[in-house]
Amino acid sequence: MIWIVSPMLHDTESYVRLRDEVLASLAGHDADVSSASGTVRFLVVDDSAGTDGQVATLAAFPDVQVLTPPFNLGHQRAIVYGLRHLLPALADDDLVITMDSDGEDQPADVPRLLAALRQSGVALVLAERTKRSEPLLFRVLYVMFRIFFRLIAGITVLSGNFAGQRGDSLKATINHPSFDLCYSSTLLALRRPTATVPCARGKR
Numbered sequence: 658m659i660w661i662v663s664p665m666l667h668d669t670e671s672y673v674r675l676r677d678e679v680l681a682s683l684a685g686h687d688a689d690v691s692s693a694s695g696t697v698r699f700l701v702v703d704d705s706a707g708t709d710g711q712v713a714t715l716a717a718f719p720d721v722q723v724l725t726p727p728f729n730l731g732h733q734r735a736i737v738y739g740l741r742h743l744l745p746a747l748a749d750d751d752l753v754i755t756m757d758s759d760g761e762d763q764p765a766d767v768p769r770l771l772a773a774l775r776q777s778g779v780a781l782v783l784a785e786r787t788k789r790s791e792p793l794l795f796r797v798l799y800v801m802f803r804i805f806f807r808l809i810a811g812i813t814v815l816s817g818n819f820a821g822q823r824g825d826s827l828k829a830t831i832n833h834p835s836f837d838l839c840y841s842s843t844l845l846a847l848r849r850p851t852a853t854v855p856c857a858r859g860k861r
Contacts, residue, residue, distance in 0.1 A: 658751040659683070659697045659771065660743060663758040664735035666704045669711035671759055676721065678764035686768035698722070701758065702739040704729055732757065733840045736818060740831050751824035755840070762819040766856045770821040773852050780826035780849040784819035784856040817841045819856065 661679055665672050676699055683697060703712045703725040715721045724742055726735065736755050747753070752774055756762035766784060773782040818841050826849060830836075835843040 658748060660700060660747070660751060660753045661697065661767070662700045662702070662736060662739045662743065662753060662755045664702045664704050664730075664732040664739070665712075665758045666729075666732070667709050667711075668758055669709065669714060672701055672715070675756075675758050675760070675764060676718065679767050682764045682768055683771075700724060700739050700743060702726065702730075702735040704732065704735045732818070734837065736840045737831065737836045740827065744828055744831065747824045747828060749823070749825035749828070753822050753824065753827055754820070755822075756819045761858050763856065763858075766819070766854065769854050769856070770819075773854050774821045774823060777852045778850075779852045780823055781844060781851045782821040783844065783851060783853050784817070785853040786817070786856065786858055820844055 699721045701723050703723055706728050707725050715723050724739055726738055752771055754767055770782050
């Protein structure tokens with residue numbers, strides 16, 4: 658089973674597009690999707706706490722499950738909320754992709770993350786950012802932030818929420834308390850065997 662877990666806040670239209678493009682990308686590049694083990698399921702965490710009326714339209718998709726927390730969590734904690742909810746249904750050999758639903762994590766890269774998980778045998782695959790599409794001022798300020806972060810923390814972070822994990826590794830780690838603070842940084846802090854896949858950031 659392949660699980661695609663995404664947070665969403667008042668962006669149902671973008672999420673429907675993301676689902677369609679993920680399925681198209683997998684159908685074109687991932688032969689395993691045609692097998693039972695390659696069945697694709699989507700879990701979307703509605704971070705509007707039920708105030709987004711358009712979310713109800715997702716019920717039309719049999720492969721989409723909507724999870725609505727009782728209050729707004731923010732996208733980092735919403736991902737963790739979704740992953741912890743998924744645990745009872747998760748098999749050890751399932752593959753789980755976490756990605757944002759606004760288009761910045763590109764569906765075309767999902768097959769590449771899955772291939773890296775299968776071929777490398779590691780517990781975790783991270784999308785390593787190679788290119789950003791934001792305006793020049795944002796990119797300059799972001800470089801300054803990375804330099805400052807490097808000086809303070811001693812490391813350079815080139816990854817975010819876009820990641821792939823094996824089911825057995827996810828089940829063993831997702832209840833770590835650091836995930837309650839930040840999903841993306843805890844992926845790095847736990848120092849599991851990790852591979853990276855270069856991925857350009859898309860446009861919102």
